[in-house]
Every structure is written in C-alpha cells, then in structure tokens.
Amino acid sequence: MRADRPARTPPAQSRLRRRGPLLVLAALLMLALALAFWRFARHHEALPTTAAAATPVVHARLPAGAAEGTGMPVPAERARRHRELLQRLRFADHTYCSYRAASRYPPGARPMADNPDQNTPNAPVAETNPMRLDGGGSDSEVRIQTTQSRVYLAAGETVAFTIRAVDAAGSLLPLVITRALARGIVYGAARPAPQVALSFADDGRGADPAANDGAYAAMLAPGQSGLAGFGGTIRTEVRYTIGSSGRSGVVNFDVIHTPELPAVWSGPVREAVENGSLHFYLQAEVRMPGRYIVSGRVDDARGRPFALLTFNDVLGPGPNEIDLTVFGKLLRDRGQGADAALPLTLRDVDGYLLKENADPDRALMPRLEGKVHTSKAYAPDGFSDAEWQSEERSRYLAEFGRDLARTREELRAFDPGQPMPQGECAGAQPPLTPVMR
Numbered sequence: 001m002r003a004d005r006p007a008r009t010p011p012a013q014s015r016l017r018r019r020g021p022l023l024v025l026a027a028l029l030m031l032a033l034a035l036a037f038w039r040f041a042r043h044h045e046a047l048p049t050t051a052a053a054a055t056p057v058v059h060a061r062l063p064a065g066a067a068e069g070t071g072m073p074v075p076a077e078r079a080r081r082h083r084e085l086l087q088r089l090r091f092a093d094h095t096y097c098s099y100r101a102a103s104r105y106p107p108g109a110r111p112m113a114d115n116p117d118q119n120t121p122n123a124p125v126a127e128t129n130p131m132r133l134d135g136g137g138s139d140s141e142v143r144i145q146t147t148q149s150r151v152y153l154a155a156g157e158t159v160a161f162t163i164r165a166v167d168a169a170g171s172l173l174p175l176v177i178t179r180a181l182a183r184g185i186v187y188g189a190a191r192p193a194p195q196v197a198l199s200f201a202d203d204g205r206g207a208d209p210a211a212n213d214g215a216y217a218a219m220l221a222p223g224q225s226g227l228a229g230f231g232g233t234i235r236t237e238v239r240y241t242i243g244s245s246g247r248s249g250v251v252n253f254d255v256i257h258t259p260e261l262p263a264v265w266s267g268p269v270r271e272a273v274e275n276g277s278l279h280f281y282l283q284a285e286v287r288m289p290g291r292y293i294v295s296g297r298v299d300d301a302r303g304r305p306f307a308l309l310t311f312n313d314v315l316g317p318g319p320n321e322i323d324l325t326v327f328g329k330l331l332r333d334r335g336q337g338a339d340a341a342l343p344l345t346l347r348d349v350d351g352y353l354l355k356e357n358a359d360p361d362r363a364l365m366p367r368l369e370g371k372v373h374t375s376k377a378y379a380p381d382g383f384s385d386a387e388w389q390s391e392e393r394s395r396y397l398a399e400f401g402r403d404l405a406r407t408r409e410e411l412r413a414f415d416p417g418q419p420m421p422q423g424e425c426a427g428a429q430p431p432l433t434p435v436m437r
Contacts, residue, residue, distance in 0.1 A: 096400040097425035104387040109327035112305035134248035154364035160207035164215040172214040174243035182236040194226040262288035262353035262363040269373035276328035276384025281321040294351030300341040328384035
C-alpha cells in the first residue's frame with residue numbers, strides 16, 4: 001500500500017460523516033417542535049382555570065335571611081325584619097289611634113285648645129312695622145304701630161283705626177297726619193270706586209281712648225257714608241310725616257264690608273239637653289236663604305276657654321233656629337273633678353251667608369259680642385260618653401283598623417312567642433284578625 005494515499009473510510013462512517021449535520025439539524029428541529037408543543041399544551045391546560053375565574057359563579061339563592069341548609073333566618077336578618085315589622089306596627093297603630101282621638105268629637109264641637117286663633121275674634125289687630133316711605137322703601141329707624149278693631153264689617157258696623165310712631169328704642173316720635181282717605185277697591189272698570197275722607201285725632205274722643213298720648217285714631221262707618229252700598233275690600237290710606245324731619249310715610253288699613261244683612265237675630269237663646277248633649281238654639285230671621293256658617297265660643301265656669309261651636313247648614317227664609325251643640329263626650333272628658341266645666345257661657349257669636357262665585361264670598365250677620373247666654377249647672381255625668389259617629393268616620397276607622405290588624409298579624413306570625421306591644425289606644429283597637437274586604 002502506498003504511503004502517500006489516504007486510507008479508505010469505511011462506508012458506515014462515511015455516511016455518518018456526510019449526514020451528521022443533517023441529523024443535528026433534524027434533532028434541533030424536533031427539539032424545537034417538542035418545546036413548542038409543550039408550551040401549547042400548557043397554555044390550553046390553563047384556559048379552563050382562567051375562564052372559570054372570569055365567569056361569575058351562580059349559586060342557588062336561599063330565602064332572604066335564611067342560613068344555608070337550615071331554611072331559618074340568620075340572626076342579623078331576623079333582627080332587621082323584626083325591627084321593620086315593629087316600625088310598621090307603630091305607624092299603623094299611631095295612625096289608627098290618632099285619627100280615632102281627633103275624631104271622637106264632631107266638627108261642630110271642638111275643644112278651644114284645638115283652635116286658639118278663634119278664641120278672641122273681636123280683639124283688635126295690632127302690628128308694628130318699619131316706616132314705609134311715601135316714595136318707596138322703608139326706614140327701619142322709625143317703627144309705626146297700628147291697630148284696627150276688626151277686619152270684617154257687617155252692614156251698620158264700624159271699625160276704629162289707630163296709628164303711632166316710635167323710634168328703635170321705643171320712644172315716642174311726633175306724628176302729623178297729612179291725609180286719610182278710604183276707598184273701595186275695584187278691579188277694572190266694572191263699578192265705581194267710592195271714597196271717603198277720614199279725620200285722625202289725638203283728643204281722647206270718639207275712637208281715641210286717651211288724649212295727647214301720641215296715638216292718633218279715626219272711625220270708619222261705611223253705612224253712614226258714600227261706602228254704604230259698597231261690598232268688598234275698603235282700603236284706608238293714611239299719609240303722615242315724622243316731626244320736623246319732613247320724612248313722609250304711608251300706611252294702609254284694609255277691611256271687608258258687606259252692605260246687605262242676610263239674616264238678623266230675632267230672640268233669646270233656648271237651651272236644651274238632647275241625645276246626651278247640650279244645645280244652644282239661637283233664633284234668627286233669615287232674609288236670604290242659603291248655607292250659613294255660625295260660630296260661637298264657650299267658656300267654662302272659671303272663665304277659661306272651653307270649646308268652639310260651629311253651625312254649618314242650609315237655612316230657608318223666615319224664622320229659623322241655629323243649633324250650637326256642646327257634644328256630650330266633650331263635656332264628660334273636660335268636665336270632671338276639680339275642673340268641672342259647668343255652667344257654660346256662650347259668647348262672641350258671629351255668622352255669615354256663604355256666597356258662591358262672588359266677591360266677597362260672604363254676607364255677614366250682625367255679630368253678638370261678649371256674653372250671649374249662660375247655661376244651667378248640669379252634672380257632667382248627665383251627658384253621653386259615647387264617641388261621635390258618622391259614615392265617613394266609620395269608613396276611615398275600618399280602613400285604618402284593617403291596616404293595623406294586618407300588621408299585628410304579620411308580627412305575631414313572625415314571632416309567635418312574643419306578646420304584642422302596647423298600643424297608643426289600648427283597649428280600643430281592632431281585633432288581631434284582619435277584616436276581609
């Protein structure tokens with residue numbers, strides 16, 4: 001064998017040498033595919049977990065406040081529900097009891113404590129306001145004190161006005177009345193507007209109770225002037241100046257006048273005890289038939305305000321009796337023991353004919369000022385203790401009673417072991433079982 005010729009490579013080794021790079025490349029490719037497949041598999045295995053986390057879990061809902069697997073309310077929810085039922089019960093109980101208490105007397109016989117603004121209908125209306133300047137605006141350093149004896153004027157009645165000026169400290173200021181004119185207020189040109197001049201004075205005569213006290217007074221008598229036939233609002237405009245300062249101001253007084261007398265009082269009061277109540281029958285001669293509203297005030301034996309009595313009914317022409325009734329239960333409730341109410345005194349009676357679609361909306365009867373009649377000294381237990389009844393009251397009590405009974409039944413069913421809470425009107429409540437409609 002020649003030394004300069006390389007030896008021949010065996011066939012297997014030669015093929016391996018020639019294919020070596022290809023095998024390595026294939027191995028690397030297989031490794032890459034395996035790695036890619038592994039990552040792909042891991043990705044798809046994670047998807048269900050991710051989806052499950054993103055999708056809300058739907059659980060079967062138990063009844064409100066029920067513990068899982070028991071069907072019983074959990075303590076917090078049970079307490080909340082119990083409070084809710086109690087609140088509903090208290091509200092229903094208060095509604096029923098307050099309505100029952102407020103309606104136990106009829107609308108025509110109410111305690112005066114319920115109507116304190118109606119106790120003194122003939123008291124003067126007194127006001128104190130900053131000075132209203134003639135050209136507009138006001139002066140808070142000057143206070144104008146005014147009074148008027150009434151607001152409503154029946155035919156033939158009069159009204160008194162007073163005016164006085166003080167400074168901010170209450171000291172009297174000199175006042176000069178420059179003009180006072182009363183005129184009827186009209187809207188549009190439908191009727192003439194009569195006017196009358198008034199004279200204010202501080203001389204202790206007429207409407208002025210004391211001379212030279214700085215309060216000026218005047219009297220308006222529409223029936224004795226050009227305003228006799230005017231019905232509606234009469235405005236008295238008073239212009240004045242304050243001392244030597246020259247400051248001018250204006251103040252207005254308004255009254256409502258009705259020139260016709262729809263009815264007049266025609267006889268003494270008749271008193272009677274009927275159906276367990278005390279009745280005052282007032283005699284009236286009706287000239288204009290229609291619906292009349294008449295009110296009277298009653299004081300007890302000690303002179304304390306006791307009741308406001310109201311008549312509201314239709315009267316025909318001619319002689320009529322107007323019934324002002326002191327309801328029996330009102331007497332029983334307010335006339336026991338040391339505070340015995342009787343005898344009662346009827347005072348300050350006023351009335352009017354109600355007019356529809358008219359201005360003013362009423363025609364006034366002459367007022368009966370002061371004491372009108374004093375009753376006999378009855379014993380309170382001689383009157384009925386029954387509550388007032390009417391179709392409307394029965395209907396409302398039945399409706400409120402159904403609400404109360406239904407709520408009590410719900411609370412009893414929810415917590416049968418507990419007693420019902422005490423109501424505001426214990427002993428006068430509807431039964432536990434609701435009334436079926």
